[in-house]
Amino acid sequence: xxxxxxxxxxxxxxxxxxxxxxxxxxxxxxxxxxxIIDLGMGNPDQSTPKHIVDKLIEAxxxxxxxxxxxxRGIPKLRSAICDWxxxxxxxxxxxxxEAIVTIGSKEGIxxxxxxxxxxxxxxxxxxxxxxxxxxxxxxxxxxxxSVPLTKDxxxxxxxxxxxxxxxxxxxxxxxxxxxxxxxxxxxxxxFKEVLDFAREFGLIVVHDFAYADLCFDGYKAPSFLQxxxxxxxGVEFFSLSKSYSMPGWRVGFMVGNPxxxxxxxxxxxxxxxxxxxxxxxxxxxxxxxxxxxxxxxxERYASRRDRLVEGLARAxxxxxxxxxxxxxxxEVPDRFKQMGSLEFSKLLIENAKVAVSPGIGxxxxxxxxxxxxxxxNEQRIMQAVRGIRxxxxxx
Numbered sequence: 001x002x003x004x005x006x007x008x009x010x011x012x013x014x015x016x017x018x019x020x021x022x023x024x025x026x027x028x029x030x031x032x033x034x035x036i037i038d039l040g041m042g043n044p045d046q047s048t049p050k051h052i053v054d055k056l057i058e059a060x061x062x063x064x065x066x067x068x069x070x071x072r073g074i075p076k077l078r079s080a081i082c083d084w085x086x087x088x089x090x091x092x093x094x095x096x097x098e099a100i101v102t103i104g105s106k107e108g109i110x111x112x113x114x115x116x117x118x119x120x121x122x123x124x125x126x127x128x129x130x131x132x133x134x135x136x137x138x139x140x141x142x143x144x145x146s147v148p149l150t151k152d153x154x155x156x157x158x159x160x161x162x163x164x165x166x167x168x169x170x171x172x173x174x175x176x177x178x179x180x181x182x183x184x185x186x187x188x189x190x191f192k193e194v195l196d197f198a199r200e201f202g203l204i205v206v207h208d209f210a211y212a213d214l215c216f217d218g219y220k221a222p223s224f225l226q227x228x229x230x231x232x233x234g235v236e237f238f239s240l241s242k243s244y245s246m247p248g249w250r251v252g253f254m255v256g257n258p259x260x261x262x263x264x265x266x267x268x269x270x271x272x273x274x275x276x277x278x279x280x281x282x283x284x285x286x287x288x289x290x291x292x293x294x295x296x297x298x299e300r301y302a303s304r305r306d307r308l309v310e311g312l313a314r315a316x317x318x319x320x321x322x323x324x325x326x327x328x329x330x331e332v333p334d335r336f337k338q339m340g341s342l343e344f345s346k347l348l349i350e351n352a353k354v355a356v357s358p359g360i361g362x363x364x365x366x367x368x369x370x371x372x373x374x375x376x377n378e379q380r381i382m383q384a385v386r387g388i389r390x391x392x393x394x395x
Contacts, residue, residue, distance in 0.1 A: 013138050019361050022345050026355045037384040040355040042180070042326055042373040046245040046300060049293040055285040059278035069274035072265050073101025073253065077280045080287040081253050088212075089223040097258040098231070100265055103275055105210055105239040105252035106132050108264065112206065112235075113140035113172075115267040116260065122170040124159060124203070128362035128369075130180045133208065137174075145170060148365050149182060156193050163201050173198060176208035178221055178324025181362045181371040185215070185324045188222040195227050198234065204260065205234030211325045213243040213294050216302045219323045225256055235260045242326060243294050244286045251275060251283045301326050304374040304381055311385035315392050328372040332359075335395060341370055351394075352387035 019040065026036050059065050072078070078095035085091045093099055102108030109132055117123070119141040125133050127146035134144045145166050147158045163170055175194065177186045198205045207224040215221050224236050235256035241247040254264060274280070308328055309321050319330045336344050341358035348354045348370075357373070359366030376384070 056282035059281040065277040069277040071268040084287045102252040104250040105237040110136040115263040117142040123172040128366035178211040183322035207236045315389035354384045
């Protein structure tokens with residue numbers, strides 16, 4: 001008997017990626033020989049610092065490192081994670097019970113939802129949001145309640161209102177600051193409000209801290225775990241992908257509440273044998289080694305941000321400079337808004353030869369925006385600006 005797609009109930013709940021539509025147009029254009037500047041996917045283009053690569057090479061030459069590793073991460077890496085938190089945020093963590101290594105934060109978040117949710121349980125997620133924050137919940141057979149995250153709405157108050165109206169009562173609050181895609185940033189007082197809110201309503205807090213180090217203009221992003229008592233109700237994810245330009249290495253970690261750490265560890269013990277051990281050893285070199293590389297990576301993103309935003313302003317498209325992330329969240333110019341963010345993104349590929357992410361792909365409140373990823377060098381970014389200027393001036 002041939003299985004039909006309609007029989008797979010989970011797959012029916014996972015709509016086709018909106019971004020796949022733009023990607024398909026981009027690939028067709030490239031197949032025709034067109035030079036498309038891809039500012040769509042947040043795929044860091046900078047090389048991994050040499051001392052990290054060198055440590056990988058060294059560790060991979062030891063046959064002992066070729067065997068199965070530990071799904072929770074090797075002890076020395078978990079210790080390095082806790083030392084990194086102590087140095088950067090003054091947060092004390094126990095490497096045995098309060099830290100776990102993940103195969104990137106995307107895997108960690110997905111498996112965490114599988115480990116802590118029962119079917120039908122509700123997770124509160126901002127809208128717009130990074131897609132896996134919602135779809136990890138759906139994959140775990142949970143339900144998502146979206147709360148608007150816009151410049152005109154008080155997010156804390158909107159959460160309180162939403163939680164009071166939801167039945168059954170939500171179990172988890174999923175947040176991420178600096179925020180992808182909106183680039184919104186918060187201060188420590190915001191996290192104190194989140195903690196008070198979570199305690200009042202009995203919520204677990206999951207904070208995705210992927211862009212912790214990509215902050216500009218003197219802003220430093222706080223860790224949720226800096227708030228006294230945060231470990232009692234929550235966890236925080238971090239990824240080496242952005243700070244250390246290690247996206248393809250797939251290394252992340254979760255720290256915080258021991259019971260939640262243990263739950264993820266139990267699930268992972270059934271599903272994986274951990275990351276290739278030389279990659280974990282190289283990750284220790286990243287966290288414990290010279291940190292000026294992180295500053296160089298940050299400065300490069302800041303310079304690209306300035307070139308893009310200032311170039312588009314000269315073309316008549318005014319966009320606020322983000323204080324965090326590797327993205328620029330741009331409101332679609334008024335005269336193009338009627339076509340919607342997806343059609344506007346198609347227009348930019350076809351006529352400006354620039355690929356961006358349509359805001360609708362991040363949620364309903366992303367409509368009317370597009371996201372630029374700062375993943376090309378400054379020369380290519382200025383080429384993109386020139387292409388966009390032609391489109392803006394021709395309408």
